[in-house]
Amino acid sequence: MSSIGSFIAVVDDELPVRVMPGRLLRLAKYRVREYASGEEFLASLSTDLPLCAIVDLHMPGLSGFEVQSCIRAANLQVPVVFITGSDDAALERAAHEAGVRNLLRKPFSSDELLEAIGGAIGSFGRNRMGG
Template identity: 40%
Template sequence: MTPPCIAVIDDEPAVRSGLSNLLRSEGYAVEGFASAEAFLQARAVPAVVLAIIDVKLTGMDGFALFAHLLRCPAPPPVIFISGHGDETMQNAALALGAVAFLRKPINIDTLLEHIQRVLSRGKPGG
């Protein structure tokens, strides 16, 4: 079984690798996925302590993936990212229970603050 990690689900390779490299440089274990389907097929959910999900993915979109995750016994906290997000989308994401909704280009300090806050809770959702 893989150690607990942060999942980055984004279909843009540059964003996925950039975020993954940044988080690794901060000391986090990271696994990147090009699609919601790839993430689900990897059966990575139990090992993930936080998921960073792009709203607009090829195939299943980020909101559909989040809805799927919420049906899991212990869903990981989710931070949504989007290059196309607006206030309505942000409000919808937060109403569903997302930790945060960040617009691209992502403010790295804000992202890291959210990650630290979530992981310092000790357990997802607590």
């Protein structure tokens, strides 16, 4: 059975993109777990749910939209913040339709990331758990 964890999951196939938000979040007193693929992240959900997941939209294997779809299909309460390097305006609408309120375009600022995470966690009524 999954339990609510006290960490933020960063899911991106590019190591530098996982490292940057991970460092920032650790400085903000969050615990962080990094995943190199959507499949790796989804497999982890059977034992521990993050406070929030930062998920890249475009990855080999499962896309961010597919990861979000799997989370919803399993009825898991994991708020998601999408990140993307794409300028496609339609992604904003698609993210909202997938149930994700926050879409950050790379490169994003530290403040934008922290605000999106705070909003995502708050939308699920969870308290921030530092670590």
